[in-house]
Amino acid sequence: MSEAIVDSDETGIGASVRRREDLRFITGNGNYTDDINQPGQLHAAFCRSPYPRARINGVDCEEALSVPGVVAVYTGQQLVDDGLGDLPCGWLVKSKDGSDMHSSPHPPLAASVANYVGEPYALVVADSVQAAKQGAESVIGDFEELDAVVDLTSATVSGEIYEGVANNLSFEWALGDEDATRMAFAKAAHVTTLELTNNRLIPNAIEPRACLGVFDKATGDYTLYTTSQNPGLERLVLSAFVQVAPEHKLRIIAPDVGGGFGSKIFIYPEETAVIWAAGKIHRPIKWVAERGESFLSDAHGRDHVTRAELALDEMGRFTGLKVQTTANLGAYLSTFGSSVPTYLYGTLLAGQYKTPNIYVEVQGVYTNTAPVDAYRGAGRPEATYVIERIVEQAARELGKDPTDLRRMNMIQPEDFPYETPVALVYDTGNYEASLDKALDLIDYAGFEARQNVAAAQGKRRGIGFACYIEACGLAPSKLAIELGAGVGLYESGEIRMHPTGSVSVFTGSHSHGQGHETTFAQVVSDKLGVGYDDVEVIHGDTGRMEFGLGTYGSRSLAVGGSALVVAADKIIAKGKKIAAHMMQATPEQIEFENGEFSLQDSNQSVSIQEVAFASYVPADYPEDLEPGLSEKAFYDPNNFTYPAGTHIAEVEVDMETGVVSLVDFVAVDDFGHIINPLIVHGQVHGGVAQGAGQSMMEHGIYDEFGQLQTGSMMDYTMPRADDLPDFQVDTTVTPCTHNPLGVKGCGEAGAIGSPAAIMNAITHALGIKDISMPATSEKVWRALRGE
Amino acid sequence: MKVSLTVNGAAHELDVPDNTLLVDVLRVHLGLTGTHVGCDTSQCGACTVHMDGGAVKSCTVLAAQADGANVTTIEGIGTTENLHPMQAAFRECHALQCGFCTPGMIMQAIDLVENSDGLDNVAIREGLEGNICRCTGYHNIVRAIQSVADAQ
Numbered sequence: 001m002s003e004a005i006v007d008s009d010e011t012g013i014g015a016s017v018r019r020r021e022d023l024r025f026i027t028g029n030g031n032y033t034d035d036i037n038q039p040g041q042l043h044a045a046f047c048r049s050p051y052p053r054a055r056i057n058g059v060d061c062e063e064a065l066s067v068p069g070v071v072a073v074y075t076g077q078q079l080v081d082d083g084l085g086d087l088p089c090g091w092l093v094k095s096k097d098g099s100d101m102h103s104s105p106h107p108p109l110a111a112s113v114a115n116y117v118g119e120p121y122a123l124v125v126a127d128s129v130q131a132a133k134q135g136a137e138s139v140i141g142d143f144e145e146l147d148a149v150v151d152l153t154s155a156t157v158s159g160e161i162y163e164g165v166a167n168n169l170s171f172e173w174a175l176g177d178e179d180a181t182r183m184a185f186a187k188a189a190h191v192t193t194l195e196l197t198n199n200r201l202i203p204n205a206i207e208p209r210a211c212l213g214v215f216d217k218a219t220g221d222y223t224l225y226t227t228s229q230n231p232g233l234e235r236l237v238l239s240a241f242v243q244v245a246p247e248h249k250l251r252i253i254a255p256d257v258g259g260g261f262g263s264k265i266f267i268y269p270e271e272t273a274v275i276w277a278a279g280k281i282h283r284p285i286k287w288v289a290e291r292g293e294s295f296l297s298d299a300h301g302r303d304h305v306t307r308a309e310l311a312l313d314e315m316g317r318f319t320g321l322k323v324q325t326t327a328n329l330g331a332y333l334s335t336f337g338s339s340v341p342t343y344l345y346g347t348l349l350a351g352q353y354k355t356p357n358i359y360v361e362v363q364g365v366y367t368n369t370a371p372v373d374a375y376r377g378a379g380r381p382e383a384t385y386v387i388e389r390i391v392e393q394a395a396r397e398l399g400k401d402p403t404d405l406r407r408m409n410m411i412q413p414e415d416f417p418y419e420t421p422v423a424l425v426y427d428t429g430n431y432e433a434s435l436d437k438a439l440d441l442i443d444y445a446g447f448e449a450r451q452n453v454a455a456a457q458g459k460r461r462g463i464g465f466a467c468y469i470e471a472c473g474l475a476p477s478k479l480a481i482e483l484g485a486g487v488g489l490y491e492s493g494e495i496r497m498h499p500t501g502s503v504s505v506f507t508g509s510h511s512h513g514q515g516h517e518t519t520f521a522q523v524v525s526d527k528l529g530v531g532y533d534d535v536e537v538i539h540g541d542t543g544r545m546e547f548g549l550g551t552y553g554s555r556s557l558a559v560g561g562s563a564l565v566v567a568a569d570k571i572i573a574k575g576k577k578i579a580a581h582m583m584q585a586t587p588e589q590i591e592f593e594n595g596e597f598s599l600q601d602s603n604q605s606v607s608i609q610e611v612a613f614a615s616y617v618p619a620d621y622p623e624d625l626e627p628g629l630s631e632k633a634f635y636d637p638n639n640f641t642y643p644a645g646t647h648i649a650e651v652e653v654d655m656e657t658g659v660v661s662l663v664d665f666v667a668v669d670d671f672g673h674i675i676n677p678l679i680v681h682g683q684v685h686g687g688v689a690q691g692a693g694q695s696m697m698e699h700g701i702y703d704e705f706g707q708l709q710t711g712s713m714m715d716y717t718m719p720r721a722d723d724l725p726d727f728q729v730d731t732t733v734t735p736c737t738h739n740p741l742g743v744k745g746c747g748e749a750g751a752i753g754s755p756a757a758i759m760n761a762i763t764h765a766l767g768i769k770d771i772s773m774p775a776t777s778e779k780v781w782r783a784l785r786g787e
Numbered sequence: 788m789k790v791s792l793t794v795n796g797a798a799h800e801l802d803v804p805d806n807t808l809l810v811d812v813l814r815v816h817l818g819l820t821g822t823h824v825g826c827d828t829s830q831c832g833a834c835t836v837h838m839d840g841g842a843v844k845s846c847t848v849l850a851a852q853a854d855g856a857n858v859t860t861i862e863g864i865g866t867t868e869n870l871h872p873m874q875a876a877f878r879e880c881h882a883l884q885c886g887f888c889t890p891g892m893i894m895q896a897i898d899l900v901e902n903s904d905g906l907d908n909v910a911i912r913e914g915l916e917g918n919i920c921r922c923t924g925y926h927n928i929v930r931a932i933q934s935v936a937d938a939q
Contacts, residue, residue: 018881024867025889026861026874026878028821029862034823206823206825206831206885206920206921206922207887208824258886513884681881685923686921686923689921689923689924690921713826718919719924720915720919720925721913721916721918721920722912722915724912727924750924
């Protein structure tokens with residue numbers, strides 16, 4: 001690690017506070033969904049389609065019901081008959097002709113047709129896990145196999161999966177000025193063309209999805225414990241669309257959640273069926289996915305095929321970018337499945353560059369595979385992959401240093417705010433600062449020497465760059481809704497100062513590894529001048545906090561943290577009125593700093609704790625002021641934030657075996673102001689590891705019959721400790737201009753920049769234009785032999 | 788079948804079905820939910836505990852195989868007030884994020900340090916080959932283990 005983590009007793013903004021949540025995790029006292037049990041609890045197992053596409057002519061439950069311990073079996077048709085609604089896609093995308101996207105009805109359990117291998121069609125409830133699983137194996141589905149569409153590249157010329165959906169296209173989306181871009185290409189001095197595959201990934205949070213549904217007969221209340229990144233959204237969807245229960249009678253608790261990476265954003269069939277069944281049986285029901293079920297039924301990520309063209313003038317300036325992408329949606333549009341390859345992808349295609357003309361077309365295609373939705377980065381890794389691969393290739397074709405070509409095209413600090421041709425306005429940045437620092441850290445000047453050392457050992461060493469930009473904290477809500485979002489994208493925050501001066505903080509954001517309990521406490525203790533240990537952060541329970549949108553898209557701090565700053569400002573504003581009364585002054589005469597309200601031009605002051613006490617014991621108190629010191633805020637940003645940076649990878653390829661070793665990796669990121677450097681570096685490490693996995697190992701593969709071939713951790717390869725080097729991580733800072741913390745978000749950057757950097761390094765080492773991800777030893781070995 | 792085993796110093800006698808796994812004895816029968824199940828196939832190592840002094844993956848050990856054994860889980864190595872050095876190092880180095888792989892990772896790390904000499908970066912990484920962390924990229928886990936190994 002290149003940037004020193006400073007040890008100190010400081011706990012405010014900027015301090016590397018050791019995480020408070022760690023104490024329960026390192027002692028085995030974490031409280032994950034599967035750790036929670038209820039008296040009288042039953043267990044669920046799901047029956048899953050063995051076919052990629054089949055008509056369900058009937059489901060015979062008789063034998064299953066005779067299995068000792070089985071209490072009930074419910075089929076998809078029973079859920080439909082009971083009036084349960086479909087699982088909705090939360091983002092309406094319009095095709096370039098103005099028509100709405102097609103969104104296939106997605107019943108919680110398949111009722112008449114199953115559309116991918118692993119789609120659940122029946123639920124068995126029993127008094128033990130084993131009885132439930134045995135019961136599930138005894139359910140007999142009467143399937144009539146139908147022609148399936150599996151391969152993405154031929155899906156648009158295959159038979160229709162859904163009647164009337166020609167070419168299996170949910171939408172044909174476009175962004176940018178097609179005519180202007182065509183003109184730019186007509187005048188180009190050089191055109192670089194690249195055909196790229198962005199491989200299908202399977203997220204694999206180490207905690208499998210799980211849920212526990214509870215129905216309270218006395219009150220009619222439903223409580224669903226579930227592995228969710230956004231309990232507020234889960235409650236909204238289950239109430240408003242699926243209609244499990246009215247919103248005020250449904251409580252969603254997402255306790256400790258063991259990683260998400262996007263895959264736990266979505267509203268899935270399993271928790272829907274379990275909470276519904278708990279209401280039927282009037283007993284708690286638990287379901288925990290086996291890893292095999294996770295592979296089959298968690299939403300997958302990426303899966304694009306793209307043709308990109310970059311036009312350059314005689315100087316090497318980018319004059320146009322044309323991108324044609326086919327994006328796999330899977331069998332159904334998952335919760336945000338339509339937004340990922342469109343608004344989270346096409347809008348990022350300017351990257352860090354002043355390319356004046358950009359046009360992108362995206363075909364959203366159905367296949368009989370698991371739904372595809374947001375996975376760490378969600379659209380932005382795919383965009384970065386296109387831009388940074390083609391820019392590097394253009395440099396090679398023109399014989400230019402890839403960093404020089406990037407530099408001459410970069411948006412400069414004086415250009416901000418910068419409006420791109422693909423609908424975004426970047427607020428701030430300094431891209432060359434990150435590039436310079438990264439080049440320094442990797443010792444770019446010494447690369448040739450390192451390359452020679454490797455060559456002497458029979459290895460080819462390559463270096464690759466990615467200068468990425470991303471957009472975090474989707475906003476503002478009005479714009480997002482105009483573009484098709486079904487919900488706003490603000491965040492809620494509440495600060496309750498108690499009479500004794502300690503503080504409870506509630507956020508609609510959710511932590512599943514990000515460390516909110518520490519970071520948000522740092523923010524609030526800093527803003528209010530109260531002790532860090534006096535601040536408790538509470539999240540993940542719709543019964544305790546305001547409606548919130550949860551955690552994804554690196555939004556927690558920029559949006560949720562900002563909500564807490566606004567709430568803190570309200571606390572201070574009210575506190576000034578109380579303090580003024582206490583010191584017989586006017587609020588305008590009161591200043592607040594470090595937890596003290598002081599009267600101007602005097603030595604009088606009262607502490608925020610004294611003010612809090614006075615607010616709850618209002619004996620001598622302003623007449624026109626309510627008692628209490630508790631404030632809420634809903635923060636709706638007025639723009640995205642734009643983290644950006646430079647990632648550089650160095651790889652060595654073993655000529656005999658084709659094995660690629662990632663030998664050095666530098667990430668220099670501009671996340672704006674940083675609250676906790678230790679946590680931020682950790683986020684980058686994890687993201688880079690996942691990007692390394694995408695580049696070199698991970699690939700979700702269906703065979704021609706629609707069967708998932710990578711259905712276990714023995715078949716789907718993820719990075720292990722000995723696959724990765726130590727990372728060099730550093731930051732530069734241009735504060736976000738439009739949120740009160742000046743922060744941008746850091747959760748996804750590692751996964752966004754690294755695949756392009758690593759693949760540029762591998763293709764550099766091999767001296768070839770492209771090799772498809774993942775660059776496994778077999779593929780590289782074949783490439784080395786010209787196959 | 789009847790199984791007798793010692794877990795974190797306490798003797799237990801249980802009557803469990805023949806196909807019961809050690810991890811279910813720990814989590815379901817003894818309520819020690821610090822040990823996690825991540826993959827069911829011995830790949831991820833979230834279920835790692837110590838049995839008779841060595842690290843094992845409790846999702847692929849039958850309760851019957853643990854009959855008479857001395858088992859230590861994450862709950863048995865330290866407390867919040869008195870952390871094991873490896874627990875303390877994981878916190879100090881930010882070697883965990885979501886915390887789900889962490890108990891298994893710590894148990895494996897303790898086994899690694901106790902049974903190795905002169906651990907360096909490469910040896911630590913190889914020693915973690917059976918444990919998957921999806922959050923940290925291993926960077927800080929390796930730092931944490933190195934700091935404990937160096938202090939010995």
